[in-house]
Amino acid sequence: MENYVKGMNTDPDIEWGDLPFKCLPSNLTWMKVRPGSKMTNLIEFAITSMDVTKTQMWSGIGPAIGKTISCVEIVKRKIPNLHQISKISYHKCEEYWNPKNNELDSLRVVRNVPLLHILLSVEPLDSNEPG
Template identity: 45%
Template sequence: MENYSKGKNVEEELERSKIPIKDMPEDFLWMQVKGGSKMANLLSHASGILEDKAATTVVWSGAGVAIAKAISCAEILKRQFSIEHQVTKLTYKTVEEYWEPKVDGLETLVVKRQIPIIHILLSVAAIPDNNQLGYQTLQGKKFWQKEQSSNSKQQQSYKSKKPFKHKKT
């Protein structure tokens, strides 16, 4: 690749109409997360819209390195507002990289890559098609409820035992 220099990138733009989730309301809030987006800014904007009841549905979209940030924002908002309905879809977008030759006689190289995209729909209201792939609900459960299970009782019994001390030899 020492005989080539990186040229332009051509990539598909995300479009509101191409979000692959069925039965979405017309007035949803679309949060496009980028790699350099500040989570505090994204969350304060989305929280303000939901608090004002200007929208009851939010779609978080992130591509490539922004996927983790989009998931984190969706999870924080979901817990903050106890949002019960979620649909998650994964898609891809195509990016074409052009490499220009530095040496005469070589052709321009075009490298096509597929970049993953996540779309997370959060809805306060019930979603009409709850049988679609990627749908999940809390089914009346609330976040952060303490549940006593046998596993947590075991952990409590371990905590009550004295810590192990090394003997000096």
């Protein structure tokens, strides 16, 4: 790879239709965790919003998965008797590499980055839903 320079990345955002759950309530709070997100801000907002919406979706991609799990476990400790469904999948990201000399072709690399969704609810969830 010493003959290439990294170009642009295409990393499409996760949309509502991409979520792996069948029946989601409309008043859902969707917590999208990024690697640079502050855990204290996420947890404070999650606890205050759980009083209103009663259901939360936590999503983390790649390096944010560990932070997502930690936040969910802290919320579960602070709010007892929550119901949970977890789903693991992959998200496609594309990287483009430009050659340093004209003899080489440009490269397109498709990576599958792990993706985690955790659904938390005060009310019982569908027991037939796997996860």
